[in-house]
Amino acid sequence: MNDTVSGNGMKLEEVLSEIDAQGAPxxxxxxxxxxxxxxxxxxxxxxxxGPAVVSLGTAHPAPERLQRRGVSELHGAGSGVxxxxxxxxxxxxxxxxxxxxxxxxxxxxxxxxxEVVGDDPYTDLAVIRMPEGGLPVAGLGDSSGLRVxxxxxxxxxxxxxxxxxxxxxxxALGRTLRAETGRLIxxxxxxxxALNPGNSGGPLTDSRGAVIGINTAVIMGSQxxxxxxxxxxxxxxxxxxxxxxxxxxxxLGLAARTIALDRRIVVRHRIGxxxxxxxxxVHEGTPASTAGLRTGDVIIMAGERPVGSLDDLLLxxxxxxxxxxxxxxxLRGAESRAVDTYxxxxxxxEARRAS
Numbered sequence: 001m002n003d004t005v006s007g008n009g010m011k012l013e014e015v016l017s018e019i020d021a022q023g024a025p026x027x028x029x030x031x032x033x034x035x036x037x038x039x040x041x042x043x044x045x046x047x048x049x050g051p052a053v054v055s056l057g058t059a060h061p062a063p064e065r066l067q068r069r070g071v072s073e074l075h076g077a078g079s080g081v082x083x084x085x086x087x088x089x090x091x092x093x094x095x096x097x098x099x100x101x102x103x104x105x106x107x108x109x110x111x112x113x114x115e116v117v118g119d120d121p122y123t124d125l126a127v128i129r130m131p132e133g134g135l136p137v138a139g140l141g142d143s144s145g146l147r148v149x150x151x152x153x154x155x156x157x158x159x160x161x162x163x164x165x166x167x168x169x170x171x172a173l174g175r176t177l178r179a180e181t182g183r184l185i186x187x188x189x190x191x192x193x194a195l196n197p198g199n200s201g202g203p204l205t206d207s208r209g210a211v212i213g214i215n216t217a218v219i220m221g222s223q224x225x226x227x228x229x230x231x232x233x234x235x236x237x238x239x240x241x242x243x244x245x246x247x248x249x250x251x252l253g254l255a256a257r258t259i260a261l262d263r264r265i266v267v268r269h270r271i272g273x274x275x276x277x278x279x280x281x282v283h284e285g286t287p288a289s290t291a292g293l294r295t296g297d298v299i300i301m302a303g304e305r306p307v308g309s310l311d312d313l314l315l316x317x318x319x320x321x322x323x324x325x326x327x328x329x330x331l332r333g334a335e336s337r338a339v340d341t342y343x344x345x346x347x348x349x350e351a352r353r354a355s
Contacts (some may be wrong), residue, residue: 038151041207042167045153048209050165051107051136052082053202054089055157056114056128059101073100079156079202080104080128081138081211083238087130089114090238091201092216093121094180096128104130107163118241121181122249122318123233124216126201127241138203141210143230146173146189154193154215154226156202168193176311177217177227184311186318188227189213195226204228250317250326250343253286254279254293258309261298269300269336273308276300276331291341293330300336301329317343 058076061067066074078095082088089104096102102114112130119126150170157164172190179185191204195218204213213228240247256277266274277299282288299307302316303326320326326341 041151042153042165045205045207045209046155046165049081049138049153049155049203049205049211050163052138053155053157053163054080054082054104054106054130055163056080056091056095056201057103057105058096058099060099077157077198078200079198079215081155081201081203081214082130082135083137083140085133085135085137087112087114087132087135088117088238088242089128089130090214090234091126091128092214093119093124093126095201096126097121102128104128106135118245118247120237120241120247122179122183122247123185123229123237124179125214125229125234125237125241127238138205138209138211140231140235141206141208141212143187143189143212143232146170146206146212146230148173151207152189152191152193152212153205153207154191154195154199154202154228155205156195156199156215164199166194171225175227183314183318185229185233186315187230187233188216189230191226191228193226248322249346250320250322251286251346252288252293252317252326252341252343253283254288255281255283256299256310256313259298265331269331271300272306275308277307277310277313279330287341287343291328291339293328293339293341294332296332298331299328300331301327303327 056078059073062071062074078091080089080091083090096116097119103111104114105111112132114128114130117127117129148170152168152170154166168191170189171192175188175190176184176186177188195215199215202215203211204215206212212231214234215228217227237247256279258275259278260275279293279295279297282293282295299313301307302313303320305312305316307313320343322343322345326343328339328341330337330339
């Protein structure tokens with residue numbers, strides 16, 4: 001039987017023999033370095049940040065109905081990351097809120113008592129402090145330049161397993177996440193780095209080991225949808241909590257709800273959204289009352305931000321300095337008018353009411 005000859009004069013058997021001899025090593029040469037680079041990035045980030053990640057054990061007073069059954073306290077777990085060598089660490093508000101005992105366990109085996117310095121449920125962030133100096137520190141990075149698809153590493157204490165690492169990518173940026181208070185947290189990072197109960201409060205890092213977020217939530221029942229508070233927000237909140245023990249936020253003193261606008265009104269006043277916010281109550285002695293806002297006024301602008309929902313109004317207030325002029329544009333009857341308000345600080349009692 002004649003041998004088949006390839007186009008360059010080589011016999012087919014010779015061509016196949018050369019492919020068999022060279023194909024496998026060539027494939028390994030392509031995949032090997034790529035895999036090694038990925039591994040080195042993850043390992044390097046963990047080695048830089050891992051020593052500053054603490055496992056948190058908390059004890060909370062049990063509800064009265066459980067105390068009647070002999071259960072005095074409930075226990076929880078979470079994670080945190082040390083941000084100063086004298087023992088300040090970031091974690092989630094929901095991990096340490098109302099805890100009367102907190103123990104922080106370091107990767108070197110030390111177990112230290114910790115106390116809450118400040119708690120901000122509006123961003124689900126809290127700062128705790130351990131009475132120890134010379135502790136390993138993780139640096140907060142710049143979260144403003146993050147890109148979708150970027151490699152990220154989550155380090156934490158899921159399900160009680162200390163120093164557990166997962167890796168993934170940034171799935172989306174600029175998400176909003178509703179805090180337990182009902183307000184929205186802006187610019188949340190969405191990632192597919194697996195999180196489980198106990199990961200809360202741990203760091204999300206980039207490939208260089210800079211902390212770009214604080215892990216906060218996972219959507220139950222979904223596949224790979226997890227969230228982290230960006231480092232820019234965490235740095236701002238932490239600085240205020242360390243200085244004063246609380247985060248100061250602007251407050252107007254009104255209750256409102258989102259309504260649909262008549263299309264003729266939208267066209268006449270050149271409103272950018274088909275919805276707006278109608279004031280349902282103005283509290284006495286508040287900035288809204290002093291400025292002359294009334295029940296029934298429809299807010300269409302707050303500062304430079306169009307207001308299509310109550311969340312828009314709350315987000316505009318969240319970016320505004322206390323005591324400084326805050327221009328609100330409202331529809332009152334058929335007229336559009338500007339009203340200057342001067343927000344005061346949101347107190348704990350007022351936090352339970354509207355904006």
